[in-house]
Amino acid sequence: MELLSHLALGFETALTPLNLFYCFAGVLIGTLIGVLPGLGPAPTVAMLLPLSFGLPPVSAFIMLSGIFYGAQYGGSTTAILINTPGESSSVVTALDGYQMARKGRAGEALAMAAMGSFVAGTIATFIIALLAPPLARAALLFGPAEYFSLMILGIIAAIALAHGSIVKAIAMAILGLLFGLVGTDVTSGVQRYTFGMLDLYDGITIVALAMGLFSIAEVLRNLDDPSEQEVAAAQITGLLAGLARFREALGSILRGTAIGSVLGILPGGGATLSSFASYAIEKKISREPEKFGSGVLQGLAGPESANNAGAQTSFIPMLTLGLPSNPVMALMIGALMIHGIQPGPNVISEQPALFWGLIVSMWIGNAMLVVLNLPLVGLWVRLLTFPYHLLFPTIIVITCIGVFSFSNSMFDVWMLIIFGAAGYCFVKLRCEPAPMLLGFILGPMMEEHLRRALLLSRGNAMVLIERPISAAMLLLAALLLIAPALSIVRRRREEIFAEES
């Protein structure tokens, strides 16, 4: 069994004391920061990215992934206890989770979220282990034309499934692509958009851009919100009762896991859509759908599992195709490149220890999360009461220091300020910053693939639609943009919201 020997390599890598430590540290720090109200996974990972640069690549990735699913998990805790979802995928968790907490069943809700996440994480980890290698092998057959189209598909999918105006999201993605081109052109050596500034010759630093768009803009947005309030946490009782009711929710957990795993693989699908889809399905098959929204166990367990499974399987396109399906994966790709690893189908064959170690560490990390969270929940509750007016200056200081120390350059801090202000303006104009980050990561790669594709086809742009796989991907992208199915998805989501509000 090839898989077994691979998993053995994975365990060997992930179980070294050093990597176990980084896995634990990642999960702990991720939960710690993710629990803080108003901090979702993307700003958490962006803020902690610089911490990982001094580490060997494997440890760095194990830690970053730990931070990611730790933050994801911490976000659910926040959503359940104080109804402040740190990111869109926790919105659904808050629907029934917060109602349970209000009825004094906070412990039960937390225990269920932990168990659901663990089951989902375990299954999704196996799905990655089974699916990623064949997918990567298939991707090796891709030529530059296929890659170019795949990236278009990735961007379009991410746009189509996000909320808000599609045209604005497209404009943001294009803007990101353009910002990605800043710096020295690799082929010709021409300086593009550098204005003669030496600091821009290597391009805009991803850390400055990501932290500006996510961490700083987020702080500014929160300050703007008149409801900037201190929170009172609910009392936690009944953790064990939650564990006892595990059997009742098992069906929802497994259904949620299945939905999340499938949607997570799709570029742009990811955690948010899967939690919405799972909630809708649980409600549909429930015998008492009218009770949803008033604290139903299934309405919490399903979406919570789905969002965790989706978060986990979104690693598949990132690891096999080099295609980020959400801002966190875009940051991961940035981190890969900073460590000198070219993202794409070669990662699995060239860096087997990294790939399999990462997968095994995900499973270990999920187990750690359960162990960490159930007993420590009292500590997280106290963190929730940390007032925002002291939290955000801390975020500002850590972000500035992180960006500065990343390349020991104050120039990047100035860039951070610019992108922070710009990101805030974009949010005010209802333009989501996520497509811009995806574009920024993909810009240089898309240009290179397009250049090669055109060179190979002797300058014939039709190559993009003459090669069947490439044509299929472009067709799919076009369908995503125009399909009526999209409006159904949209209506579906609005329905869910309308019913709950």
Place this chain on the structure above:
Amino acid sequence: MHAFMGIDRLAGLIFILLGVIFLWLGLDFGFGSMLRMGPGFFPVILSGLLIVAGLVISVKSFAADEPVTIPRHGPMARVLGAMIVFAAFMQPLGSYLTLPVVVLLAASASRAFRWRPALLLAAGLTLCSDLIFRLALGLPLHPIGTWIGG
């Protein structure tokens, strides 16, 4: 809170403006040909698309739009100001003098600002970042800056 323009129209105009700037600069890079894409090829196409997208957004805004509300600029100015202080004075003055100012200025952006907790936070963060970032992680955060003999 004063409305002067629709948010979609403003967004569209910003995209058009950015597109024009990127296009104008990109035209100098050398477009090349379909066979050999020059360094200007991709930027020019993208800028063109950005302008088109901006136009679409602006045109659509005539159908339905919501007015821009100018947010309170105080908090934003203070937070960005704090970061500017960090960028400008961290190296010349060092972290012991700069960080407390950064923290206090940022903290004052909140309505819940009180001097006592903010001063404690400023002292705590300055100390902690010195311990964690400089001593434990070995980052180049000089406690005393170059202007004052550090």
